Amino acid sequence: MTKFDEATQAIKVDEGTYxxxxxxxxxxxxxLNGGYLMAVMLRAAVDASPFEHPVSTTAQFLKAPIAGPAQVRIEPLKAGRTAAFARATLVQDGMAHIEGLITTATLNEAEPVYEQPADDMPSRDECVKLPDPKPESGMTLNAQMELLFDPPTIGWLKGRPTGRPESRAYFRMTEPQDPDPYVLALAVDALPPVVFSAGARGWAPTVELTWHLRALPAPGWLTLLGSGRLISDGWFDEEVEVRDSAGRLVAQSRQLARVGRG
Structure with missing residues (x-):
């Protein structure tokens, strides 16, 4: 079991409680990172499902949980021949912090009928890392994963944002681990907020995030392609496309978030 598997494990207490x-x-x-929290909830949802993979997840972030004990409560809604639907709630200190609707199914290694080509990315040798955060910053997430960024999309670090909401990077876990659906849940929320490239700064809390598992990823690096369409009235959207090492589309996400205050 990897450290990430251990950090996301859900232990069944009774029917519907983990x-x-x-x-x-x-x-x-x-x-705590929203993608990580979704991975925790998905462990419970898949365990309670007759199917193997979380193909669609919608999460409403009601309140930020803190590190420590919590529970995931699963309410089955319907199960059919090819998919099952459930409500998942992350509860801490008796209060719901995240509400999720999760669809599970079992994916096979099917060849795509149609797949839109990915945007071009420079090679990993041409990409760069973010500076290591200061220990007192509380940015512990950075140590759990490796991100190599397309340089223009982190121009905001030196006061040169591109003016467009965008972020692009190669991703893998720091600890050797092949990507799986739970790693993908983390990956879709691993980029810095795309509004940084548009000139905004500060914590940008996610309000709602939906993501889809489109295929089981091949081993190796993932490519994360993030963009936004509208920043307005203190809100922004962020879309992320995840490609595996074979170039195949394996995950898609869209989230609605608040513009941070720098």
Whole structure:
């Protein structure tokens, strides 16, 4: 079991209840990463399902949970021949913090009938890392994964944002681990907020995030392609496309978030 598997494990207590322990190593300056929290909830949802894979997840982030004990409560809604539907709630101290609707199914290694080509990315040798965060920053998430960025999309670090909401990077876990659906849940929320490239700064809390598992990823690096369409009235959207090492589309996400205050 890898450290990530251990950090996301869900232990069944009874029908519909799972104990979890939220890991402080997945924090972003205090709050825990939303993708990590979804991975925790998905472990419980898949265990309670007759199917193997979380193909669609919608999460409403009601309140930021803290590291430590919590529970995931699963309410089955319907199960058919090819898919099952359930409501998942992350509960801490008796209060719902995240509400999710999760569809599970079993994916096979089918060849796509149609797949839109990915945007071009420079080679990994041409990409760069973010500076290591200061220990007192509480940015523990950075140590759990490797991100190599397309240089223009982190121009905001030196006061040169591109002016467009965008972020692009190669991704893998720091600990050797082939990507799986739970790693993909983390990956779709692993990029810095795309509004940084548009000139905004500060914590940008996710309000709602939906993501789809489109295929089981091949081993190796993932490519994350993030963009936004509208920044308005203190809100922004962020879409992320995830490609595996074979170039295949394996995950898609869209989230609605608040513009941070720098």
């Amino acid at each position: 104990d979890v322990c939220l890991d402080p190593r997945y924090a972003i300056g205090g709050p």
